[in-house]
Every structure is written in C-alpha cells, then in structure tokens.
Amino acid sequence: DAGVTQSPTHLIKTRGQQVTLRCSPISGHKSVSWYQQVLGQGPQFIFQYYEKEERGRGNFPDRFSARQFPNYSSELNVNALLLGDSALYLCASNPAPQETQYFGPGTRLLVL
Amino acid sequence: ILNVEQSPQSLHVQEGDSTNFTCSFPSSNFYALHWYRWETAKSPEALFVMTLNGDEKKKGRISATLNTKEGYSYLYIKGSQPEDSATYLCASSGGSYIPTFGRGTSLIVHP
Numbered sequence: 001d002a003g004v005t006q007s008p009t010h011l012i013k014t015r016g017q018q019v020t021l022r023c024s025p026i027s028g029h030k031s032v033s034w035y036q037q038v039l040g041q042g043p044q045f046i047f048q049y050y051e052k053e054e055r056g057r058g059n060f061p062d063r064f065s066a067r068q069f070p071n072y073s074s075e076l077n078v079n080a081l082l083l084g085d086s087a088l089y090l091c092a093s094n095p096a097p098q099e100t101q102y103f104g105p106g107t108r109l110l111v112l
Numbered sequence: 113i114l115n116v117e118q119s120p121q122s123l124h125v126q127e128g129d130s131t132n133f134t135c136s137f138p139s140s141n142f143y144a145l146h147w148y149r150w151e152t153a154k155s156p157e158a159l160f161v162m163t164l165n166g167d168e169k170k171k172g173r174i175s176a177t178l179n180t181k182e183g184y185s186y187l188y189i190k191g192s193q194p195e196d197s198a199t200y201l202c203a204s205s206g207g208s209y210i211p212t213f214g215r216g217t218s219l220i221v222h223p
Contacts, residue, residue, distance in 0.1 A: 003155065033210070042116070042201060042213030043156075056210045090156070097209040100146065103155040 004093050004104035012110045021076045021107045025093030032074040035090040086111045116204050118214035125192050132188045133217040135202035139183035148201040192221045
C-alpha cells in the first residue's frame with residue numbers, strides 16, 4: 001500500500017510570494033494533519049482536518065490556510081511568505097483523529 | 113510541565129551499548145503517548161502508542177514504558193546498532209487527540 005505522499009519535495013520561493021503544498025493520505029484515512037518543523041525543534045501543529053472539516057488549528061497566523069477535498073487529500077496554502085516560513089512541512093494521515101498518525105516525507109520550503 | 117520535553121537532546125553510543133531516553137509530558141487531560149523514529153531523509157515512523165498508566169510496549173530491541181500519573185515515558189534500546197541511529201520523537205495527545213511533539217533525541221551509534 002502506498003504511504004502518505006507529498007508534493008513537491010522541495011520548493012524555493014521569495015518573500016511575499018504564495019505557496020501551495022499538497023498531501024495525499026493513505027487510502028482509507030479520513031484525517032489529515034499538517035506540521036511545520038524547523039531545525040532543532042519538534043514538529044509544530046498547524047492544522048487538522050477530518051471528514052473535510054477543520055477540527056484543529058495551531059498557533060499560526062492567518063496567512064496559513066488549508067482545506068481537505070472529497071477524496072481526503074489536502075492542501076496547505078501560505079500567503080505573503082516570510083523568511084521565517086522556511087521549514088520542512090510534514091503531512092500526516094490517520095483513519096480517525098484518535099489513531100496513530102502516519103507521516104509523509106515532507107516538503108522542504110526555502111524562502112529567500 | 114506545560115510542554116513535551118525530551119532528554120537528552122543528543123546521544124552518542126558505541127555499537128552494543130544499551131541506552132534510554134526520557135519524555136516528560138503534561139499529566140492532566142492525557143489521552144496517549146506516541147514514540148516515533150525519524151531517520152534522515154525519511155518520514156517519521158510510528159514505533160509505539162501507549163494510553164494506560166503502566167503500559168509497556170516492545171518491538172525487537174526497543175521497548176517503552178509509560179507513567180501517566182507523573183507524566184513521563186522511557187524508551188529503551190538494548191544492544192544499539194548503527195541502524196538505530198535516528199532522531200526519536202515523542203508526542204503527547206489529550207482530549208483533542210492532537211499530538212504535541214517534543215524536540216526529539218538524536219541518537220548516533222558508532223560501529
């Protein structure tokens with residue numbers, strides 16, 4: 001079975017631009033979560049979606065938004081990029097929020 | 113404890129050594145404690161999930177224990193091998209089921 005997939009794997013943007021990151025969950029998983037990981041820190045929770053509805057949001061500015069589609073895939077959008085948005089963005093899926101999360105390989109974003 | 117804390121931050125051991133790491137977490141509103149192994153250039157891999165006080169889980173040479181009353185978990189690796197080199201993350205989740213991660217313990221096993 002395919003695991004969680006994310007695209008693109010790497011991305012370079014300049015300050016002020018907008019970016020969209022994509023995630024496809026494991027088949028049958030209805031919950032998708034997004035995390036930001038910067039060097040030396042653990043993954044920081046950004047969003048969780050379950051059955052296409054947002055059920056949790058971390059302490060991130062409104063420049064960050066996400067959505068989940070009918071096929072349970074998800075997109076994370078970041079507007080007006082700042083240098084500090086440079087990080088590894090991880091997507092994780094699970095059948096339901098209370099179950100173990102399975103992570104994708106991440107998208108590494110560099111903002112110049 | 114308000115956040116999830118892991119110690120040590122990094123660890124270098126020789127092949128064959130046994131080692132252990134600590135994860136401290138808020139004991140109130142606790143639902144589950146997760147351990148992940150994260151190898152370089154790979155996805156974090158789920159090792160264990162524990163929910164009950166006194167839980168012990170084992171997977172090969174790796175085992176974990178949970179104390180929910182005092183808010184800590186230990187991860188043990190017996191007879192470390194170079195392939196055990198990775199960052200070990202723990203995460204605690206409460207009633208919302210949204211996990212809060214620690215910073216991880218970086219383990220390097222020297223041949």
